[in-house]
């Protein structure tokens with residue numbers, strides 16, 4: 037198995053059979069070696085830098101009904117909220133003072149947020165924070181809409197493909213959604229000139245190793261600038277409430293593999309990983325991750341943006357939270373970068 041890691045490290049790829057063997061191996065020795073190689077590669081391109089992205093969760097309304105997600109439209113117990121322009125600007129101002137130079141506006145697919153409305157927010161952010169990157173994570177929208185948002189000043193867009201297996205995609209999503217449309221959106225985003233992020237959940241219900249390999253192959257085809265992966269975590273008010281969640285071990289194994297396959301990619305140690313394992317985010321950093329996305333949403337709305345149970349809601353929300361996070365990052369041997377943290381070509 038160590039040989040496979042070496043092959044991946046030197047050539048950047050493996051056959052499907054080799055990938056399967058590496059993903060399904062669960063020995064600590066292999067994980068440690070993979071982390072070591074992944075860290076070497078991340079340091080070659082990004083040094084010890086960790087980029088912070090301030091996450092502003094702008095709406096918990098969603099027209100979609102993804103079976104895994106806590107803010108799906110059928111979840112009648114979900115509390116809904118939507119931030120207005122002044123609230124969003126206030127989050128960004130707080131974030132700026134704390135040192136954030138990327139703001140991520142994420143939300144459910146909320147019809148209230150028309151292209152024009154979103155573009156208005158982007159323009160305000162762009163004017164007020166010319167030195168910051170603006171990232172959007174607002175789901176599937178039209179190619180025209182994406183172009184308008186780019187023209188208004190947005191730089192990056194996150195849209196996980198969720199799973200590259202058509203059949204599994206159907207099991208995780210309502211009938212009106214399709215993998216084809218998802219992929220189209222991703223290609224449109226890249227075509228529009230966004231630094232584009234995709235990704236998937238690890239350990240989603242019905243997911244097999246072959247599905248994970250399909251996810252990796254799709255990412256190789258797409259060549260995104262960012263890859264977000266995190267464990268599936270059941271949410272109590274969804275049809276998947278009794279399903280098993282993904283594990284930190286498997287998530288870390290995949291993070292290490294992704295770093296070796298995509299040496300320059302921006303790879304977050306996700307909140308979901310931090311939620312299921314005590315040192316999840318630190319372990320992520322030590323396995324090739326170079327991004328952390330603390331929450332800048334107003335305190336009162338945080339618990340309403342509940343994609344999964346027990347979601348971590350601490351982090352960069354206060355000067356004190358950020359100091360703790362910085363200490364955690366430094367203790368792991370890395371340093372917080374005070375820059376936008378763009379993809380390096």
Ligand code: 5AD
Pocket residue numbers: 104105106196198236237266267268269270271308343344345
């Ligand atoms: N567990 C883990 N991740 C989830 N997401 C949504 N619901 C869950 C869940 N129950 C992820 C999806 C989505 C991202 C914003 O959050 O992958 O793209």
